Amino acid sequence: MALKAKTSTRIGVTILGWGIALWLFFPIFWMILTSFKSEVQAISTPPKLFFMPTLSSYAEVFERANYWHFALNTVTVSVAATAIAIALAVPAAYSMAFMPSKRTRGTLLWMLSTRMLPPVGVLVPIYILARNTHLLDTCTGLAIVDMLTNLPIIVWMLYTFFREVPAPILEAGRMDGATRWQEMTMVLLPLALPGIASTALLSLILCWNEAFWSLNLTSSHAAPLTAFIASFSSPEGLFFGKLSAASTLAVAPILVFGWISQKQLVRGLTFGAVK
Amino acid sequence: MATVELKNLRKTYLTEEIIKGISLSIEEHEFVVFVGPSGCGKSTLLRMIAGLEDITSGDLLIDGQRVNDVEPGKRGLAMVFQSYALYPHMNVYKNMEFGLKLSGMPEAERRAKIENVARTLQLEPYLNHKPGQLSGGQRQRVAIGRAIVRNPKVFLFDEPLSNLDAALRGQMRVELSALHRKLGATTIYVTHDQVEAMTMADKIVVLQKGVVEQIGSPLELYHHPRNLFVARFIGSPPMNFFSAIFQGGDAAGSSVQLRDGSTLYVPVTSPGLLPGTKVTVGIRPEHVELASSGPNSGVVEVIERLGAITLVHVRMPDGEIIVVQTDGAVLTDVNSPISLTLPPRNCHLFAPDGLAFEACHRHPLAA
Numbered sequence: 007m008a009l010k011a012k013t014s015t016r017i018g019v020t021i022l023g024w025g026i027a028l029w030l031f032f033p034i035f036w037m038i039l040t041s042f043k044s045e046v047q048a049i050s051t052p053p054k055l056f057f058m059p060t061l062s063s064y065a066e067v068f069e070r071a072n073y074w075h076f077a078l079n080t081v082t083v084s085v086a087a088t089a090i091a092i093a094l095a096v097p098a099a100y101s102m103a104f105m106p107s108k109r110t111r112g113t114l115l116w117m118l119s120t121r122m123l124p125p126v127g128v129l130v131p132i133y134i135l136a137r138n139t140h141l142l143d144t145c146t147g148l149a150i151v152d153m154l155t156n157l158p159i160i161v162w163m164l165y166t167f168f169r170e171v172p173a174p175i176l177e178a179g180r181m182d183g184a185t186r187w188q189e190m191t192m193v194l195l196p197l198a199l200p201g202i203a204s205t206a207l208l209s210l211i212l213c214w215n216e217a218f219w220s221l222n223l224t225s226s227h228a229a230p231l232t233a234f235i236a237s238f239s240s241p242e243g244l245f246f247g248k249l250s251a252a253s254t255l256a257v258a259p260i261l262v263f264g265w266i267s268q269k270q271l272v273r274g275l276t277f278g279a280v281k
Numbered sequence: 282m283a284t285v286e287l288k289n290l291r292k293t294y295l296t297e298e299i300i301k302g303i304s305l306s307i308e309e310h311e312f313v314v315f316v317g318p319s320g321c322g323k324s325t326l327l328r329m330i331a332g333l334e335d336i337t338s339g340d341l342l343i344d345g346q347r348v349n350d351v352e353p354g355k356r357g358l359a360m361v362f363q364s365y366a367l368y369p370h371m372n373v374y375k376n377m378e379f380g381l382k383l384s385g386m387p388e389a390e391r392r393a394k395i396e397n398v399a400r401t402l403q404l405e406p407y408l409n410h411k412p413g414q415l416s417g418g419q420r421q422r423v424a425i426g427r428a429i430v431r432n433p434k435v436f437l438f439d440e441p442l443s444n445l446d447a448a449l450r451g452q453m454r455v456e457l458s459a460l461h462r463k464l465g466a467t468t469i470y471v472t473h474d475q476v477e478a479m480t481m482a483d484k485i486v487v488l489q490k491g492v493v494e495q496i497g498s499p500l501e502l503y504h505h506p507r508n509l510f511v512a513r514f515i516g517s518p519p520m521n522f523f524s525a526i527f528q529g530g531d532a533a534g535s536s537v538q539l540r541d542g543s544t545l546y547v548p549v550t551s552p553g554l555l556p557g558t559k560v561t562v563g564i565r566p567e568h569v570e571l572a573s574s575g576p577n578s579g580v581v582e583v584i585e586r587l588g589a590i591t592l593v594h595v596r597m598p599d600g601e602i603i604v605v606q607t608d609g610a611v612l613t614d615v616n617s618p619i620s621l622t623l624p625p626r627n628c629h630l631f632a633p634d635g636l637a638f639e640a641c642h643r644h645p646l647a648a
Contacts, residue, residue, distance in 0.1 A: 174366035177333050182380030182431070183354030192379075196370045 034257075040250035048246040063251035067238070070248075073255055076234035080256075082145045083220075083230055084213035087152035088206050091160050094153075096202070099164035100190055104173060114165065117158035125155070125218050136223055145228045148220055152213045159212075160205055167201030168194065204270045214260045231256035283344040283357065283434035283467055284309055285330065290339035292325060292491075299325050301491040302339070307435075307484075312461050312468045314478040316514070317488035323471045324439055326488070330469060331360050331437050343434060354383070359428035360437040363444060365420045367412040373399075373423050374408040380431045398426045401460075418449045425457075429464070438470040442477065454480060475515060479503070487511050497647075504644035509635040512563050518592060520563045520629070521603045527551065527558045527630075533641060535630060537562060540599050543576045547628045549638035561631040566592065566606040568627035571613065575620040579603070581613055595619055 040048050042059040067073070102110045132151065133142075141147025171194060179193040195202070217232040224233060238245070238252040285307040292300035300322050307313050315323040328334040330341060332353030340347050348356050359380075367376050374395060381391045399405045402422045412420055421441060428436055441457075442450045458481050461468055472478055478485050479499045487494040487502065487510070494514075495507040506512035512520045525537035528544070530551040537545050537560060545562065554560075571593065582602065583594040586609065593605045593613060603621060613619060630638040 172364060172366065174362045174364050175368060177353075178360070178362060178366040178368070178427075179379070180333065180353045181331060181358065181360045182427075183352075183383040184379075185352075188383065193368060197368075 034261075037250045038254050040246055041254045043247055043250075045245055045247045048250070063247035064255075067248055067251045067255065071234060071237060071252075073234065076229055076231045076256075077259070079145055079224075079228055080214055080230035080232075083149045083152060083228075084210050086145070086149040087156065087213045088209040090149070091153045091157050091209055092164075092202065092206055095157060095160040095164050095205075096195070097190070098161050099168050100194060102161075102165050103168035103171075104176060114162060118162055121155075121158055129222060132219075133222065141223075143224045143227045143229075148223055148228055148230070151219045151223065152216055155216070155219070156209050156212050160209055163205045163208070164198070164202065167198050167205070170201075171197050200270065204267075207264075207267050207270060211260055211264060215257075284342075285435055285467065285469070286340075286342040286345075287326075287330075288340040288342070290326070290329060290341060291337045292322075292329060292334065293337045299491050300329065300337075303488075303491075303493055305486060305493070305496065307467060307469065309467055310465045312470065312481055312483045313486060314482035314484070315469065315471045315486045315488055316473065316475060316478045317494075318514070319473060320490075321488040322491040323473075323488050327360075327437055327439055327469060327471045330435075331358055332356055354380075357434035358437055359431045359433035359435075360439065361421075361424045361428050361441045363440040365412070365424040365444075367420060367423055367427070369412055372409050372411050373404060373415070373426075376412070376423055377427045377430045380427065384431075394430050394432075395426075398430045401429075402426045417445050418453065421445065421453060425460070429460075434467065436466050436468040438468065438472075440472055441470075443472070443474070450474075457481065475517060479515075485515075487514060489514075500644065501647040504647040505637070505640060506629065507637055509561065509563070509631050509637075512629060512631070512637065516565055518566050518604050518606065520565050521569065522561050522563050522631075523597075523601050523603070525560055525562045527554055527556060527560045529556050530554070534625070535638065537630065539577070540597075541576060545623060545625055545628065547625050547630055547638075548641040549630050550641060551630070551638050554632065559633060562623075563629040563631060564623055564627055566604040568624060569603065569605040570622040570624065571605055571607055571611065572620040572622050575622065577621040577623065578618060579621065581615050581617050581619055584613065584615055593619070595621060 039055075041063055042061070043054070043057055044060055044062055047054055047057050102114065136142045136147050136151075139147075141150070175197070176189050176193055179189045184192060215232070217236075220230045220232045221236055224230065229237075235249070235253050235256050238249045285305075287303055287305040290300055290303045291298065303326060305313075315326060317323050325334060329336050332348070332351065336349050341349050343356060343358075368379065371379065377395045377398065378391055381394065386394075395408075396405070399408055402425065404419070404422055404426055407415060407419060407423075412423065415423065421444075424441070438457075442453050445453060454477055461481070470477070470481065482499055484496060485499055485502055486496050489510055495502060495511045497505075499515075502511055502515045506515060506520075509522070513522075523540070525539050525545070528536045528538055530536065530549075532550065534546050534548040535551040535554075537547065539545060539562070547562075577597070579595040579597040581593055582596045585592040585594075589609045591607050591609055591611050591613075593607060593611070595603050595605060597603060605621065632638065
């Protein structure tokens with residue numbers, strides 16, 4: 007009897023899980039579907055599930071905008087922001103995890119609290135700073151802002167990962183004559199590598215998808231894929247076919263990337279929560 | 282090999298003093314064991330010597346050099362941790378090589394040293410294994426090997442056997458003693474296990490709440506504990522204690538009146554103590570003798586038969602329990618009346634402040 011109840015619960019949970027997954031995935035699915043429709047099919051009511059697929063929207067998108075220019079900007083900004091953020095966060099998290107002071111906890115919370123501020127609240131000062139330092143519409147400027155917005159969450163994640171490394175192993179390194187730097191690079195980093203990888207992965211995804219700052223701080227030269235999508239949404243009314251094609255092109259790389267590395271990513275997001 | 286000297290070492294965490302002024306000299310080749318209940322500061326003291334904890338005040342000298350501010354890796358020490366603390370991402374060979382590599386030793390020399398140590402510790406078949414593939418005992422050997430290859434002046438051990446099961450612990454204890462005899466290295470060993478302390482140490486340091494209670498050879502601590510704490514802590518099962526009234530003393534001994542009115546003349550000096558003072562008598566279970574009749578009678582409450590020996594728990598008329606360790610074949614049964622003989626030469630007397638009275642004669646093995 008108990009077993010039966012358990013089985014039915016399991017089936018219920020499975021259905022619920024699939025339901026939520028499908029619900030979450032539906033917009034992406036519809037976007038991809040729409041990208042293969044003609045503009046007329048895209049706005050037809052009732053919406054068509056079965057139709058003759060066409061690549062016309064893609065062709066037009068490629069004709070109208072230089073996809074590779076935007077994609078290269080996105081890759082440059084994401085990789086640079088992630089690399090710098092990791093390089094800054096590793097020593098910070100190391101010192102917080104292994105040499106905590108009275109204020110470590112508070113510092114971590116304060117860092118995280120900066121993520122709670124709506125970005126628009128600091129739009130004007132950041133815009134003026136970027137303008138005065140000639141960083142408007144440059145990959146450097148956008149990378150710096152992306153790096154700074156993600157830094158708290160990266161420090162926090164690395165801190166959690168480092169805490170899982172037993173302190174005596176680092177102390178053994180110190181007894182063996184390792185300097186702090188050697189202790190960090192030769193003992194801690196190899197041990198925390200899976201954690202660092204999943205943190206970097208998350209940072210890449212966050213940077214890739216970041217729209218607010220890229221739309222406000224870039225216009226053409228450094229515009230990333232988010233700006234590429236946006237450029238198809240407004241000027242001449244809504245052309246859902248082209249908009250969907252552009253969106254699909256913009257999210258496809260990171261979607262594939264995330265899919266390949268999902269195991270690593272899940273581990274990163276739940277690390278420390280379950281043990 | 283080296284000497285280690287602690288001069289009034291102190292350690293304060295925030296506002297709490299953990300180590301309250303410890304002075305100690307450790308000679309060359311000596312095997313010194315720090316024992317004490319958990320939280321007594323023994324591990325902290327070891328970590329201060331290692332350099333993993335800052336010294337708040339006092340001096341730490343290794344070979345006469347003050348090393349308070351010297352990096353752990355430059356003090357010429359090697360440490361074996363309770364959790365082994367092997368590098369999980371390196372194989373056994375690399376684990377042992379790490380320190381040598383950092384010190385800039387040439388490759389060929391490193392290899393020769395590691396192979397030599399691996400042979401001594403029977404680790405040769407495992408040199409390419411990662412720590413995760415080894416059993417607890419093997420990991421422990423690797424941790425010891427990693428310490429030995431560096432040829433340190435002093436070995437530090439932080440409860441190295443406490444993660445092993447009982448059988449392996451006994452075996453490793455013998456191996457460590459043999460290794461110490463072979464290498465002759467100055468060794469500081471922290472444990473809460475008094476069997477380890479008694480069997481391995483040249484000198485035991487008993488700590489409590491950051492203070493040294495007594496320093497001495499194992500048998501010195503056993504036969505001449507300095508105070509009630511050491512008397513209770515060293516020896517298993519622990520020493521029996523009961524109260525008595527001091528009656529008077531001379532150069533050959535002191536007499537006390539027990540609660541049943543009988544008098545005991547113990548060969549300890551009691552200078553300056555006033556007759557009528559309440560004192561504590563202590564006697565180890567293995568020194569109490571059973572008799573069928575006589576003074577000090579009670580009732581057997583529990584019998585623990587361990588095969589070779591039997592522990593008899595006797596309830597005295599005043600309600601106190603006295604444990605007697607006796608022959609394995611003793612025929613006594615629960616609830617039967619029994620008398621105890623307390624050989625005066627094996628009794629200890631403790632003043633109201635807990636300090637032991639000086640014995641008139643030192644035990645020959647604890648001179």
